[in-house]
Amino acid sequence: MAYDLEEQEQIASLKAFWNKFGNLITWAAIIILGSYAAYNYWNYYQRNNAAEASGLYEEMTKSMAAKDNTKVQRIASDIEAKYARSAYAQMGALAAAKSAFDANDLKTAKARLQWVVEHGDDEYQSVARLRLSGVLLDEKAFDEALKVLSAVELPQFAGAVADRKGDILVAQDKLAEARAAYQAALDTMAKNDPGRQLVQLKLEAIGGAAATPKAAA
Missing domain, CATH: 1.25.40.10 (Tetratricopeptide repeat domain)
Structure with a gap:
C-alpha cells in the first residue's frame, strides 16, 4: 500500500533524525548497557x-x-x-x-x-x-611508642590511649606523669568498662589514690 503524503513526511523526518543522532543514540545505549553489565559483574566480584x-x-x-x-x-x-x-x-x-x-x-x-x-x-x-x-x-622504644599513640584521635579510644601512655611512662620511671595518665584513663572509661579495675590497680601500685570514679555511665 502506497504511503500518503503525511506518512512520507514522517518517514523522511525520522530518517533525517536518525542520520543526525543515530550514532549518538547507539553509543549512549552501548554505554548504558555496558555500565549495567559492569555493575552486575562488580557486585558478583565483590560477593565472590x-x-x-x-x-x-x-x-x-x-x-x-x-x-x-x-x-x-x-x-x-x-x-x-x-x-x-x-x-x-x-x-x-x-x-x-x-x-x-x-x-x-x-x-x-x-x-x-x-x-x-x-x-x-x-x-x-x-x-x-x-x-x-x-x-x-x-x-623499649618509648619515644616512638608515645608518638604512635599520639596519632590515635577517635574519642572511644581515649581511655585505652591514656592507659597505654601510663604504661610507657612507668617504664621510663616517670611516675608522677604515669599517675596522671592512669587517672585520665579512669576519668574517661565507662563505669562498666572491664579494664577499669586493672588501671586502678596499676595506679595504686605506683602510689596513686583509689579515687572516686569520674567516668560517665
Whole structure:
C-alpha cells in the first residue's frame, strides 16, 4: 500500500533524525548497557571475593588455635595481596600480628600492624596503633611508642590511649606523669568498662589514690 503524503513526511523526518543522532543514540545505549553489565559483574566480584576472603580468614583462625604461626603469616599475606580492600584483610593483619607477637617475632608483628595503619579504616588504624605502641614498649622504644599513640584521635579510644601512655611512662620511671595518665584513663572509661579495675590497680601500685570514679555511665 502506497504511503500518503503525511506518512512520507514522517518517514523522511525520522530518517533525517536518525542520520543526525543515530550514532549518538547507539553509543549512549552501548554505554548504558555496558555500565549495567559492569555493575552486575562488580557486585558478583565483590560477593565472590568476600566469600573467598572469609574462607581464608576462617582457615587462619584455625591455624592460630593450632599455634602454627608460619601458616598464619602465609594466609595473612595471601589475604592482603588478593583482598586488600576487604575488612578481612584488616582483621587478618591484626590477628597475624598477635600470632607473631606470641611467637616472639616482633619484627613481623610490627609489620602487620603497620600495614593496618597504612591501609585500614579509622577504627582499625586506632586498634593497630594501640597494639603497635605495646610492641614498641616491649622493645623499649618509648619515644616512638608515645608518638604512635599520639596519632590515635577517635574519642572511644581515649581511655585505652591514656592507659597505654601510663604504661610507657612507668617504664621510663616517670611516675608522677604515669599517675596522671592512669587517672585520665579512669576519668574517661565507662563505669562498666572491664579494664577499669586493672588501671586502678596499676595506679595504686605506683602510689596513686583509689579515687572516686569520674567516668560517665
